[in-house]
Amino acid sequence: MRFLVSLLFLIPAGAWAAALPYFSVLSDDAGGWPRIFSAVGFQPQAAGKARIFVLRPGALGSPDWTARVENGAVVILEGESPAAELFGFRREKENARVGSLEDVHRPGLAIIWEKALELPRYSVPKQARVFAWDKWSKVPVMAGYRLGSGAVLWVIASPGERGYERFPYLLHALGDLGVEPPFRSDRLWAFFDHSYRLRVDLDYFAARWRRAGITALHVAAWHFYDRDRERDQYLERLIAACHRQGVLVYAWLELPHVSEKFWNDHPEWREKTGVLQDAHLDWRKLMNLTNRDCFRAAAAGIQDLMRRFDWDGANVAELYFESLEGLANPARFTPMNDDVRAQFRRSNGFDPIEIFQKHDEARQRQFLEFRAGLAREMQREWLGVLEDVRHERRWLDLVLTHVDDRLDTGMRDAIGADSEGALKVLGPSRGTFLVEDPATVWNQGPERYTELARRYRERGATGNDGLAIDINIVERYQDVYPTKQQTGTELFQLVHFAAKAFPRVALYAEHSLLAPDVDLLSSAAAGVRRVERMGPKLVIDSEHGVGVPWSGDAMVDGKLWPVVDGRTAWLPSGAHTVEAATSVSAERPRALRFTGDLQTAEYLNNSTIEIAYSSKGRAAVVLSGRPLKFEVDGAPGSAVEAGEASFLLPRGQHIVTFQFQ
Numbered sequence: 001m002r003f004l005v006s007l008l009f010l011i012p013a014g015a016w017a018a019a020l021p022y023f024s025v026l027s028d029d030a031g032g033w034p035r036i037f038s039a040v041g042f043q044p045q046a047a048g049k050a051r052i053f054v055l056r057p058g059a060l061g062s063p064d065w066t067a068r069v070e071n072g073a074v075v076i077l078e079g080e081s082p083a084a085e086l087f088g089f090r091r092e093k094e095n096a097r098v099g100s101l102e103d104v105h106r107p108g109l110a111i112i113w114e115k116a117l118e119l120p121r122y123s124v125p126k127q128a129r130v131f132a133w134d135k136w137s138k139v140p141v142m143a144g145y146r147l148g149s150g151a152v153l154w155v156i157a158s159p160g161e162r163g164y165e166r167f168p169y170l171l172h173a174l175g176d177l178g179v180e181p182p183f184r185s186d187r188l189w190a191f192f193d194h195s196y197r198l199r200v201d202l203d204y205f206a207a208r209w210r211r212a213g214i215t216a217l218h219v220a221a222w223h224f225y226d227r228d229r230e231r232d233q234y235l236e237r238l239i240a241a242c243h244r245q246g247v248l249v250y251a252w253l254e255l256p257h258v259s260e261k262f263w264n265d266h267p268e269w270r271e272k273t274g275v276l277q278d279a280h281l282d283w284r285k286l287m288n289l290t291n292r293d294c295f296r297a298a299a300a301g302i303q304d305l306m307r308r309f310d311w312d313g314a315n316v317a318e319l320y321f322e323s324l325e326g327l328a329n330p331a332r333f334t335p336m337n338d339d340v341r342a343q344f345r346r347s348n349g350f351d352p353i354e355i356f357q358k359h360d361e362a363r364q365r366q367f368l369e370f371r372a373g374l375a376r377e378m379q380r381e382w383l384g385v386l387e388d389v390r391h392e393r394r395w396l397d398l399v400l401t402h403v404d405d406r407l408d409t410g411m412r413d414a415i416g417a418d419s420e421g422a423l424k425v426l427g428p429s430r431g432t433f434l435v436e437d438p439a440t441v442w443n444q445g446p447e448r449y450t451e452l453a454r455r456y457r458e459r460g461a462t463g464n465d466g467l468a469i470d471i472n473i474v475e476r477y478q479d480v481y482p483t484k485q486q487t488g489t490e491l492f493q494l495v496h497f498a499a500k501a502f503p504r505v506a507l508y509a510e511h512s513l514l515a516p517d518v519d520l521l522s523s524a525a526a527g528v529r530r531v532e533r534m535g536p537k538l539v540i541d542s543e544h545g546v547g548v549p550w551s552g553d554a555m556v557d558g559k560l561w562p563v564v565d566g567r568t569a570w571l572p573s574g575a576h577t578v579e580a581a582t583s584v585s586a587e588r589p590r591a592l593r594f595t596g597d598l599q600t601a602e603y604l605n606n607s608t609i610e611i612a613y614s615s616k617g618r619a620a621v622v623l624s625g626r627p628l629k630f631e632v633d634g635a636p637g638s639a640v641e642a643g644e645a646s647f648l649l650p651r652g653q654h655i656v657t658f659q660f661q
Contacts, residue, residue: 020533021182024050026059032163033076039163039492040171040181040523043531052179054078056158061086070148074179077154080120088125089143089154096121096137098156103132103142105169105516106487113166114481119156128154131173142167144177151177159489162445165481168488172516181523184547184568186595187499188213188525189468189506191252193220194234196511202241209510210245213522215595215620217242217510218315218399221251225259225305232308239310243642246593246620248312250399251305255319255382257284258298269294272337273322274330274356281322281332288337289378299385306389306396312618312648313397314386315434320375320403324439326414327364330356335371344370368413375416380425395651397617398431401470401506406455407448408440420459428466432616434506436470443478446490446497453501468504471495473512487514492524499525503544522547534577541575545598553581553588562609563601565592572598589660593622596649607660614653622646627658 022045025033033054034044042052052074061082069075077084080091099116103109111132124130124143132142144153153174159167167173171181190209197205209217224235239249256271257263263270263285271279271286279286289295306314323332336353344352344367352367354360383398390396402422405411412418419435426433435456441448449469456467471494475484486494498505505525507513513521530541540548550569554561556576560583563570569578589609591601596619599612613619623645630647632638632654639656640648649656 020045020049020051020531020538022050023052023054025054025056027054027056029056030054031056032159032161032165035163035493036159036170036489039489039496040520041183041526041528042181043528052076055081055083057081059083066147069150069152072149074151074153074174074177076174077152079155079157080122084154087147087152087154088123088128090123092121092123094121095119096134096139098134098137098139098141100135101132101141101166101482102135103169105131105172106514109483109487109514111168111482117157122154122156124154128152129176131176132167132169142170142173144173146177151179153177162490162493164489164493168482168490169516171489171492171520175520180549181520181526182531182549183526183528183542184213184522184549185499185525185527185544186213186215186522186547186570186593187504187544188495188521189216189218189250189504190214190510190513191220191506191508192217192510194223194238195220196509198234202238203244206238206241206245206247208518209242209247210593211522212513212518213525214247214507214510216248216250216312218250218252218317218506221253221305221314222257222259224309225301226261227308235309240642243310243620243648244622244646246595246622246646248595248618248620249310250313250315250397251309251311252315252317253302253382254284254317255298255378256286256289258287258301260285262287262298262301266294266297269297270337271334274327274333274336274353276336276353277331279322279334281334286322286334288335288339290335290337290339290343290374295381299382302382302385303389306386306393311393311396313399314389315399315401316379316382316386317399317401317434318403318436319379319382319400320416321371322415324414326410327355327368335374340374368416371416372412372418372421376418376421376425379422383425383430395618395648397651398426399434399468400426400431401434401436403436403438404441404452405438406459407444407452408438410440411438419456423456423459426466431466432468432504433466434468434470435502437472439472439477442472442476443480446493449494449498449501467502468506469498469502470506470508471498472508474508485512485514487517491517492520495521495524496527499544500527530575537577537579539575539577540571542571543573545573546571548578550578553584555579555581560603561601562589562603563591563594563598563611565590570594570598572600589627589658590624591621591658592624593620595620604657609658609660610655611657612653612655613649615649615651617651619649619651620646621649621656623658625660627660629659631657 021042023037023042024047054076057079059081098119099113101111128143128145130140130143141156242249271288321334355364403417405417405419528542547568547570554569596613596615601611
């Protein structure tokens with residue numbers, strides 16, 4: 001990504017406030033344009049303050065526009081207008097049917113409009129780059145070029161009311177023309193399965209994850225449950241590479257799946273479905289954790305797994321039952337092992353396998369309620385197993401990933417998921433409750449995250465930092481347009497709305513993110529409530545902290561600020577002023593990366609940095625060089641060295657000091 005060469009930021013180092021991230025749609029009907037721009041942090045303003053302008057069909061072609069673009073304005077042209085003709089986009093006599101696109105940013109990706117349109121053909125200026133065209137007629141549908149210090153982008157039709165129905169990579173095209181988003185975030189998590197990254201440069205990917213704003217990788221830990229020298233060495237290298245880049249690593253557990261070997265070694269402990277077959281469902285091979293011998297063996301293995309590697313936390317994910325079809329599909333319905341059936345029969349007087357043999361709603365309800373309660377007890381028990389490890393490794397963070405049953409209330413009966421009960425099991429301070437989008441709502445709009453967060457806070461999810469949201473970035477089974485998988489503007493809107501509603505956003509999965517989207521994710525997750533200029537100062541108000549593009553030393557709230565990385569100044573939550581530093585020194589030490597909740601930071605002198613922070617788990621810091629010594633709360637030795645200039649800091653609320661030569 002071409003940071004700090006944007007049309008909005010072609011200004012002296014540190015003087016970011018000279019160009020604010022404002023856009024204006026010059027029409028009474030703004031359409032989907034505000035949703036496009038706000039997804040990556042741009043804010044609407046009156047035309048007199050804006051630098052990005054959208055001219056909708058019929059817009060006049062005043063010669064003043066050419067001068068404004070040459071002096072740095074960005075003009076976006078929609079369809080036919082005198083303004084479009086002024087910039088060389090002219091309608092021809094013939095029409096073409098447009099409905100299936102190809103885009104330079106993801107060649108080969110099927111981009112299909114829900115309804116094809118009969119549209120005029122257009123000629124585009126010779127200097128323009130065509131970013132997208134109709135697959136069959138080859139008619140250009142999106143093109144643009146730079147002009148002076150500004151740029152022009154043209155699209156053949158409206159992008160749609162939601163902003164992503166037709167041109168998923170519109171923001172990428174603007175990036176190619178020099179228009180980059182104004183803010184960044186480092187509040188993303190991502191799920192990771194090493195089988196998709198077996199032979200990659202782990203240092204390269206760790207740096208890539210850091211650049212994307214990912215602060216924690218949740219690694220599929222079942223692959224490493226059984227000791228294996230080659231796999232163990234891979235995981236050790238992965239964790240070390242991540243820690244050097246300030247990326248934390250969590251053990252992602254998918255119980256009742258334990259491991260492939262555990263399944264093969266213990267056929268007597270396998271879970272059973274409603275047709276009394278072994279519960280090998282999709283990739284998961286489910287074990288009967290109700291059986292005490294099975295539980296003790298699996299628990300010992302999980303605790304060994306947690307102790308063998310330098311994990312930063314553990315994620316107990318999707319610990320309930322199968323399947324999404326519930327009682328309607330006995331071949332996938334669990335648990336029907338002998339232990340569960342005997343336990344239920346003792347307290348209810350009948351064998352639950354009978355609910356599939358004759359229809360009796362009362363008996364079905366009895367078992368479904370028992371099943372939901374059993375899932376809660378399993379969650380309580382396994383969090384306790386990890387708490388035992390945390391007594392030794394006090395830095396470990398705990399996460400409980402649980403599918404939502406608020407928007408789709410059928411989840412409770414389908415898989416035994418009871419989010420309200422699970423919240424009580426986790427408690428307000430034990431860890432993070434990571435809400436997973438059920439597949440049944442993946443076709444709904446991004447606004448659902450606002451409603452979802454409200455419902456969870458109403459149901460006991462107190463404490464703003466105790467909630468997170470998991471977005472599944474996968475091909476959807478519903479009829480969705482323009483792409484089967486979320487990408488481009490649709491993905492950025494999902495992340496943007498989710499990050500506004502929840503303190504942290506997790507993405508499933510790291511490998512499924514399409515390459516064009518990676519560098520814009522950090523901006524989509526950035527939330528800024530207000531940005532304005534006051535003389536030489538920029539005033540920024542954010543709820544969770546934010547990164548501001550900044551190429552030199554910065555003053556924050558009147559003091560020299562140490563948390564800068566050469567392209568970004570990282571600010572704490574709340575309202576703060578930022579301005580260019582009065583003195584610049586390339587030798588001054590800096591904190592390049594910090595994953596905790598930053599509270600304050602300052603230079604005690606030219607060679608000493610002090611940072612106050614809080615964190616539910618470890619916090620990672622990457623410094624510009626190796627310090628002579630470091631202290632946490634005035635005591636040496638509490639931080640763990642993760643590299644030449646990388647450290648892992650204890651969970652909780654602390655003050656850390658780094659002294660350099």
